[in-house]
Structure formats: C-alpha cells, structure tokens
Amino acid sequence: MSDNVVWEQPDNLMEFMSMGDFENVVFCQDAASGLQAVIAIHDTTLGPAGGGCRMWTYLQYEDAALDAMRLARGMTYKYAAAGVNLGGGKCVVMGNPFVDKSEGLFRALGRFIDRLGGTYWTGEDVGTTLEDMVYIRQETPHVITLPEEWGGAGPISAMTAIGVFEAMKIAVAYQLEQESMEGLTVNIQGAGSVGAPLMQLVLDHGANVRVADINQQALVPWSAHPRVEIVGVDEIGYAPCDVFAPCALGGVIRRENLERWNTRIICGSANNQLWDAKLDVALEERGILYAPDFIVNAGGAIFDADRLGPGGVNHARGEAKVRQIGATLRKILELAEKEHLGTFRAAEVYAERRIQSVGEATRLRKF
Numbered sequence: 001m002s003d004n005v006v007w008e009q010p011d012n013l014m015e016f017m018s019m020g021d022f023e024n025v026v027f028c029q030d031a032a033s034g035l036q037a038v039i040a041i042h043d044t045t046l047g048p049a050g051g052g053c054r055m056w057t058y059l060q061y062e063d064a065a066l067d068a069m070r071l072a073r074g075m076t077y078k079y080a081a082a083g084v085n086l087g088g089g090k091c092v093v094m095g096n097p098f099v100d101k102s103e104g105l106f107r108a109l110g111r112f113i114d115r116l117g118g119t120y121w122t123g124e125d126v127g128t129t130l131e132d133m134v135y136i137r138q139e140t141p142h143v144i145t146l147p148e149e150w151g152g153a154g155p156i157s158a159m160t161a162i163g164v165f166e167a168m169k170i171a172v173a174y175q176l177e178q179e180s181m182e183g184l185t186v187n188i189q190g191a192g193s194v195g196a197p198l199m200q201l202v203l204d205h206g207a208n209v210r211v212a213d214i215n216q217q218a219l220v221p222w223s224a225h226p227r228v229e230i231v232g233v234d235e236i237g238y239a240p241c242d243v244f245a246p247c248a249l250g251g252v253i254r255r256e257n258l259e260r261w262n263t264r265i266i267c268g269s270a271n272n273q274l275w276d277a278k279l280d281v282a283l284e285e286r287g288i289l290y291a292p293d294f295i296v297n298a299g300g301a302i303f304d305a306d307r308l309g310p311g312g313v314n315h316a317r318g319e320a321k322v323r324q325i326g327a328t329l330r331k332i333l334e335l336a337e338k339e340h341l342g343t344f345r346a347a348e349v350y351a352e353r354r355i356q357s358v359g360e361a362t363r364l365r366k367f
C-alpha cells in the first residue's frame, strides 16, 4: 500500500474488483438453509481478516458484495490504525434479520468460514446477535465476538464510549488548548448504547450536555439532570457547542450543511460521518477539527479482539488498549499538521504506513 492510495468507494462491483487490492471475495450459497452470503477479505498483512457479519435485505448479490467489500476495507484501516494485529474482512448475509434467520443458516455460514482456514474471523454486526455467533461457533473456532460464557469479551459499547471520550479529551487539548472538559458544551446526537455512557463520562468531567434522540424513552433518564439540555433532533447538529458528538447515524456531515455547524470539534462514535472523505479539509477551513470516526470509535473492536491475545479475555489489558485511542489520535493530528493533510486522510496514511512497515518486517523475517 502506498501513501497515494485514496480510500475510494466505487459504486460498481467490477470497478471495485479492478482496483485489485482484495485478497479474496467468496460467494456462499447453501440450498438447504437458503443461505446467500458474501465474505470479503481485504488485507491480511497484519493478521487474519477480522470483521462482523451483517444481515440485511440486499436486493441482489452485487449490492451485498459491494457492501462487504467497502466494509472489509474499512476494517483493514480501523484495525491497522488501532494497533490491532488483524486484517480487514466482512461478511454479509442476504436476508431479513427478523424473518429469515435459522440455526441451519448460521451453521452453514460457519462451515464456509471454517473452509477459509482462519484467514477470516467473524463477529456480531447490524442484523446479527450473539446467539447467531454461537451457532457459527459450533462449526468453526474463527469467531471473535461471543458471549462471555463462550470465551468472548462481553458487551463492548461502553468501551466504545471510553474510546470516544479519550479521543475527545485529546481533541479538546489540541484544538482548544484546554486540558480539562470543565465548562465545555458537548452536543450528543443519539443517547443509545454508546451515546448514553459517553454522556455520563462527559458530565462526570464537568462539561454540559445537549442531547437529542428520535426515541424519547432514551432521554428519560437524563431529563432531570441540571447540566443536560434536551433538544430536538433538527437542532442538535447546529446549536452552538464546543464539541459535536454524532452517536446515531452515518453521513451527517455533508457539503450542503457545512456552513451550519457551530462547533470547534467533531468527535463521536457514528460510522462514516463524512458524506465525502474530503470534507475533513473543508471542516478545517471552517476552523473545525474533525476527529476521524474510524480512529475514535475503535474501542469496542479493540476490546473485542483482545481475547485473541495471550491467555484469552483480559478486561484490564483490553481497556488499557482502548485508552490508547487518545494517544493514537494525537499522532494523527500531528501527522496531519506536519504533512498538510486533512485529518481523515492523515488517519488513512497512518494506517497504511503501519501495514507497510509490518509487511516489510514480515517479509524480511521470511527470507
């Protein structure tokens, strides 16, 4: 991988294939269970490809394959930048997660994963659950995300929130030249599995919170807090604040809404926050520091993958790695400044350089 590799996202399968940087794309079919799935393995320089198993109502194989490939490439970058020794992969199952699931389907998928010989390790993702992972585990040991009684790390969203908070503190120090969160205003979009524990951390450190959620129930626990203001979903992005933390949806930052952001920092857990990767530079021109999503939200993935280390699950070791996210973000912000890159691009370059240097070291070891 060179520094010139731009994380492009083709919308056409043949174009994607012709980029030539995928190691393996497997189309899986099992007539007995009705399984139709695609497993994409992007890059295994750092270790076996890790990445969750998504179940979604894709209309055709091409859509499923494109999604698997985009997501697999994203995992390569996420793990590489986070210092995890895994490559990037993803599995997508075509079907409605509410009606099409069965033990047979996931066990058939498990057999396909097993045939890949440990080059791909799966996990929970949108549309799949820990119970589904247990079915897969009966056919293959190559499952990262499992219930604790099966040797897994347990719930990970609180760890993702810790990682976001570690990143936020560094972003505040860098952009606002302030070592504490005291008195700042943080706008949080989405009080879900990550947003809620993040809100608690922010409040515990003396900041004020503005929060919005489409689900009013999610806001009930916060309604009486003296430093929490509940606002409408249309208001949360644009109400003046020091930090905006998108913790709900992707694609919230778009060229057409760029002028409306009234914050100094964007740092949250949502995946694919930038509609277009080049918006990092446009944000910087408006005086807004963008903390790259795949660096900031890696806490859960880091914690989950720690069980592959010596001795299996070790919560203290896993959390210590998650807390390194702040230090990683600092290195990326310094790289961006030194090499005149947008922060998102700097995060990609940081990941690519780790893959390149480890790849070279491994080649030297082999000869």
Ligand code: NAD
Binding pocket: 156, 157, 158, 160, 189, 190, 191, 192, 193, 194, 195, 212, 213, 214, 215, 218, 233, 247, 248, 249, 250, 269, 270, 271, 297, 298, 300
């Ligand atoms: P979640 O479903 O538990 O919470 C999301 C919350 O956002 C829900 O309460 C939902 O009602 C709310 N919401 C949805 N649309 C909204 C809108 N337009 N405005 C305001 N609120 C809205 O999900 P989560 O696990 O907390 O994940 C949040 C984001 O972080 C997602 O983008 C997810 O992909 C990403 N992420 C999560 C993890 C993790 O460990 N859970 C890890 C990495 C990335």
